[in-house]
Amino acid sequence: MDASYDIVIIGGGPAGLTAGIYASRARMKAVLLEKMVCGGQALTTDTIENFPGFPDGIKGPELAAWMTKQAEHFCLEIRTAEVSKLILKKEQAGPFGVELADGHTLKAVSIILATGAKWNTLNVPGENELLSRGVSYCATCDGPLFRGKDVVVVGGGDTAIEDALFLTKFVNSVTIVHRRDRLRATKILQERAIANKKIGMCLESVCVEIIGKNKVEGVKIKGVNTNKEKTLKADGVFVLIGLKANSDIVKSIVKTDEHGYVICDDDMKTSVDGIFACGDVRRKLLRQVVTATGDGATAATSAEHYVERLKGMEYPR
Numbered sequence: 001m002d003a004s005y006d007i008v009i010i011g012g013g014p015a016g017l018t019a020g021i022y023a024s025r026a027r028m029k030a031v032l033l034e035k036m037v038c039g040g041q042a043l044t045t046d047t048i049e050n051f052p053g054f055p056d057g058i059k060g061p062e063l064a065a066w067m068t069k070q071a072e073h074f075c076l077e078i079r080t081a082e083v084s085k086l087i088l089k090k091e092q093a094g095p096f097g098v099e100l101a102d103g104h105t106l107k108a109v110s111i112i113l114a115t116g117a118k119w120n121t122l123n124v125p126g127e128n129e130l131l132s133r134g135v136s137y138c139a140t141c142d143g144p145l146f147r148g149k150d151v152v153v154v155g156g157g158d159t160a161i162e163d164a165l166f167l168t169k170f171v172n173s174v175t176i177v178h179r180r181d182r183l184r185a186t187k188i189l190q191e192r193a194i195a196n197k198k199i200g201m202c203l204e205s206v207c208v209e210i211i212g213k214n215k216v217e218g219v220k221i222k223g224v225n226t227n228k229e230k231t232l233k234a235d236g237v238f239v240l241i242g243l244k245a246n247s248d249i250v251k252s253i254v255k256t257d258e259h260g261y262v263i264c265d266d267d268m269k270t271s272v273d274g275i276f277a278c279g280d281v282r283r284k285l286l287r288q289v290v291t292a293t294g295d296g297a298t299a300a301t302s303a304e305h306y307v308e309r310l311k312g313m314e315y316p317r
Contacts, residue, residue: 005029006307007300008098008108010083011246013040014289015279016114017067018296019303023112024074026304031106032071033098035082039064040116041280042289046132049144051289060132063289083249086111088272096274109310110274110303113254113262114296115246117280117287122154122239126210134216134236139163141288142236146171149235152219153177154207160240161185161193167238168198175200175232177207177221202232210237245281257283268299276303 007023009016012034023030037043045060072078087097098106119137121127127135136142143166151171153164156178164174176193181204183190193199202221208229209220216236222229245260255263255271261283268276278295280287
């Protein structure tokens with residue numbers, strides 16, 4: 001074992017960084033492991049308008065940088081590392097092993113999972129190039145930025161239709177592009193979408209390209225049965241075809257739902273004592289920076305209490 005910690009935090013998004021701030025302020029010996037750059041999905045968000053304290057909004061990368069600086073201010077150890085495996089004792093009473101991709105292993109009294117989730121993507125030309133320049137994966141995050149504009153929503157499930165309805169509060173028009181001949185959303189959502197004069201439908205169609213130089217200017221779609229292509233004029237594209245929880249390293253350890261999200265209680269406790277989860281990786285209603293930070297604070301406090309209860313105990317060998 002390379003080092004021993006009270007708390008090992010896996011993931012450096014807003015949830016993980018907040019957990020790190022709380023853990024380090026509580027004088028826990030904590031380390032945050034992030035395989036890339038701290039900030040999570042905030043790094044890909046141009047402007048965050050709904051985080052308290054910033055009436056004019058704040059750039060996602062800027063907010064992430066401030067969070068990272070604050071965590072470092074309280075002496076949180078942040079390491080660039082990828083976790084490959086968690087090692088549990090049969091007794092589930094600590095300590096845990098955290099195996100890293102480079103072969104090193106850390107010892108942890110408790111673990112906080114803050115690995116987040118990733119949006120399913122279309123993998124079409126223009127999608128990555130125009131990310132945060134008209135391409136979005138979150139209507140509640142970015143919808144108000146498209147006031148009076150024309151947008152396209154790709155997807156036909158509950159989330160896509162709910163978000164399309166939400167977007168009509170701001171935009172001039174919403175065109176839903178869905179590959180099937182009918183929507184997959186619940187019937188009542190379909191009825192609301194059909195009745196909304198701002199919403200149009202392009203069914204049995206797929207998006208094959210997002211067009212634009214410096215920002216989104218249109219969406220090229222193709223008929224599933226006809227193979228005919230046409231271009232929809234659009235100022236924004238919301239890709240709403242689902243999320244995938246980054247929970248592969250814990251799926252066989254803690255309880256998850258049918259979509260892979262970690263199940264935990266209001267105190268962020270998972271099904272395994274000493275393992276906590278926060279942010280987008282856990283099953284929850286709203287995935288936003290503001291809820292992630294609240295989760296992180298709760299997870300760190302729960303982990304602190306867990307560690308304090310175990311102090312003085314001799315761990316099983």
